[in-house]
Amino acid sequence: MQEKKSHYNFEEYDDPSLYDGENESYTSDIPLLLKWASLTKGAIIDIACGTGRATIPLARQGHHIIGVDVHKGMLDEARRKFSDLHLEIDWVQQDCMDLNLKIRADFIYTVGNSFQHFLTNEEQDKLLDSVSRHLNSDGIFIFGTRFPGAEELVSTGTEEFWQTYEDAESKLQVDVFCISSYDPISQIQHNTTIRKYKNEAGEEVKEKKTEISLRYVFPREMERLLSMNGFKVLNVYGDWNENPLTGESKEMVYVCQKAGGNQ
Template sequence: MYIWSLEEYDDPELYDIENTGIEELAFLRMWSDKLGIKDKPIVDLACGTGRITIPFAEQGYNLIGIDIHEGMLNQAKSKTPETMSICWLHQDCLHMQVDVPVPLAYMVGHAFQHFLTNQHQNKFLQTLRNVLTKDGVFIFNTRFPSIEELLQPSEEVFWKSITDSQNRRCDIYTKMFFDMIKQVQSYVTIRRFYENEKMIEEKETKIDLRYTFPQELERVLLMNGFKVLHIYDGWREKMLSKDCYTMVVVCQKEQGYINYT
């Protein structure tokens, strides 16, 4: 069984404080409306604490949230209004199952980068085919492998300050190491917590992220039975360019597919 790099997610409350944006939602709702599936189930893969799942469901859509991290799922459940029906599933995306195939699945927050090898990308996409309807759509984002992104400094760099749930100031620093052969970036986050300007705690977490180039994405999707409909620069449908930060990929399950992997 694959051991995931998940220690960055071991404090779900802090995760929610650091990650508040929902810029993906308008794009996902547009595609849901385009497919005419408001009454059909939609799967949020690697849903985490429900950052997108819950506001999506609040707009009247039928959501299923899948995540391997039980603590993140428990946080999502605790945030879900009692009047809202969301199906939360504690599953590994490499082996996930749903009761009924769905017409739309999405994976945001660059979670696709957790699949560190070609084999894991293939396995995920093969499993996803079994989750989708015959012409189901999959939408996901992954960071663009720009020079600036890959060659970030290996020494500590200040990112931002936040206030945690205990009203402590938390200064966040990052440092990164990129493996050019594996195309995997080891991303280290250092959090220093202060009370009355005195540092009282320091935490360091590490996460590994795979970078995949646009041509690689098209090939791996095609090899696993998906037709690429769009690759955008960001969630506002901009044309892909060298200055891109996040690639947004829209692809569709193809019929008549032969598994060559």
């Protein structure tokens, strides 16, 4: 199966308001980010910031945040939400694999399982190199990614129900389904997300499909990947509440430190 390059993996994000409707209420990662932000001096860099789901809450606590994303539409939505807020945020459109921010930080993070969008070994290395170049020595990098458990990687080829929510604009009920196909050689899961819009009578009035591909990394593989790119793993958790990583975990949350003296 041919790998899909991450630069062409944006279909899920072409409608920022749709993305917010499904994801903006998620806040489980914010407390851990605030914990480390409180120990940080200077600007904090939010990589693949999207529409600012995590950027804005940290800025509300008085932190200067640089939100970086390659997707113009997501950044435009972030700026729109930010426009009436008196917060210290700089929104920057750049490729996270080739950052050039003219600044170094003590703390960089990326959330929303964004690490999975870097589909090849080369892309993962470029991302981590970008992070390292923008971190001060002993700086902290935090990110999360889905745990490659057996249930996560099972490919049934059938529609599986994910969630229901109300679309903010149309006020229609949206039932969200997903069809997944996992390639064990590339470790990439190809997903089709199907959104079925229903009126008050429960009649389907619209259907929208989007495609996205996600790379899975196994724990021992991740340890080696981070070490080879100059990072020391301080902690790895099974969720953002700092619970231990187990075989039953749904995600992996890494707190890493740039090796001292690695400029």
